[in-house]
Amino acid sequence: MDNAWLVPLSMLLGGVFGAGVVVLVITAERTARAADVAERTLPDGVAAVIATMHNPAVVVDPSNTVVAASPQALTVGLVVRRKLVHAELVDLVDRVRRSGEMGSEDLELPRGRSGELVGYLSFRAAQLGNRYVLVTADDLTESRRIDEVRRDFVANISHELKTPIGAIGLLAETLVVAADDPDHVKKFAGQLITESERLGALTKDIIELSRLQSVDTLESSEETSVDKIVQAAVDANEVVARAREIEIVRAKRSKLRVMGDPGLLQVAVSNLIANAVKYSPDHTRVGVGVRSTKGFVEIAVTDQGVGIPEADLDRVFERFYRVDPARSRATGGTGLGLAIVKHVVGNHGGDVRVWSQPGKGSTFTIRLPEADPELTTALEEQLEEQPS
Structure with a gap:
């Protein structure tokens, strides 16, 4: 072979070999990076499972950065900017990472960014693969x-x-x-x-x-007239009111109707009127109004009594809570009347609200879903069609 071809051939072979080496090196680097990325990625399906959990749950990486979190974990304020907010949780995660064993701890923690409410949570932490730690919690606050x-x-x-x-x-x-x-x-x-x-x-x-x-409170639910409920409640308190020359003034008939237990609803309205009479001065008025608004029936009882301090407004529906214990006992109050009102209305899908100013009186308003005549008629027809 002519020596003139040896140099170009050797250069070509060297270039090919060198390029091969370069390609191998680049490929190896890319493979290593891909492996590293894969290692940092959560196992298949874990993130989706965490996202659908109803309990607080988070997954943290070796730097304690949160890489997945359930909505409830965010709601109760465990995570802010992908970091665990509470040092106690970080300590639990670090302990599990060092020992390799599952850990648990019950903690009393402030809830939300305001930190005013306190939550009671039972945490469990365990390793997830080689890099991650899974933390789940049972919210024990309500229990x-x-x-x-x-x-x-x-x-x-x-x-x-x-x-x-x-x-x-x-x-x-x-x-x-x-x-x-x-x-x-x-x-x-x-x-x-x-x-x-x-x-x-x-x-x-x-x-x-x-x-x-109890769970069987509304066994006798039926469509009932609000006017009848209010009139029965007024009649039940008329004698006591007259004895103190307190006039109970009720609004004109409304012809509104609600679904529920007429007896229980009468008890709720009667308790509000009884309270209004009890805490009103003699020779005053107690007003009972009814109106329909945005699909709800509102029954408002207004007095000209002593009123309730603002600090006590959130507690008046608690069992046995009395704004003025001495006055309440003097008037024969049990401290359960408003708690009963709250439960009755709540069991009927409504709520009860209060407005008050000391020295100017109070207004308690019951809100109940208004009965839908079309739905009620359809339900009655279905019941009539059922075989006896």
């Missing part, structure tokens, strides 16, 4: 609240029952001692009747409230 309410309810019942029971026992003993004094017997017998009536009213309200919290 803790219910437990606290139940404990408070039992404690309050014990306290409220103890007062009239103790008074009845003491008055009975006094009657025995004063048996020979007719005037004292008459006086103590009257007090005994008052305390027994208070005990009876309290027992009745406790039973009523317990019934309202």
Whole structure:
């Protein structure tokens, strides 16, 4: 072979070989980068599962950056700008990463950005592959609240029952001692009747409230006239109001109708009127108005009474809560009337609101879904067509 071809051939072979080496190096680098990216990517389906979870859940990478989070985790304020907000959670994640074992911890944490509300959450953390840590939580806030309410309810019942029971026992003993004094017997017998009536009213309200919290509260739901409910509630309070020369003024007939238990709805409206009369000065008025607005029926009870301080407005519907305990007991209140109203209205798909100013009176407004005549007629026709 002519030596003249050797140099170009060797250069060509060298170029081909060199290019091959370069290609191999570039390919290796790209493969390594792809592997690295793949390693940083969550396993298939994990992100989708996290996104559909109802409980708080997050996945964090080695830098504790949140790479996936459920909507509830964002709602309760566990994550801000892809970082865990609470140091306690970061410590839990680091502990699991070091030990390689599952960890758990119950924490009481501020909820949301305001930090005013406190949540009770039970966290569990476990490794997800080699790089990630999965953190899930059960929100125990509501169950803790219910437990606290139940404990408070039992404690309050014990306290409220103890007062009239103790008074009845003491008055009975006094009657025995004063048996020979007719005037004292008459006086103590009257007090005994008052305390027994208070005990009876309290027992009745406790039973009523317990019934309202059962699942079968609205077994007898039917379409009913709002005018009849209001009139029955007014009639139930007329005697007490007249005794103090308080005039109950009701609006004109509305012909509005709602679906529900007429008896329970009457109890709710009657309790509002009774409260208005109870806390109103003599020779004043209590107004009862009815109107329809945006598919709801509103029943408003307005008084010219002492009013409620703003700080107490959010608590007046709590069981046994009294703005003025001494005045409430003097008027025979059980502290359960407004709690019963709230439960009745809530079980009928409505709500109850209050406006008040000290010295100017209060307005309590019940809002109930207005009955749809077309839907009611269709339902009645379906029931009639069913075989008996």
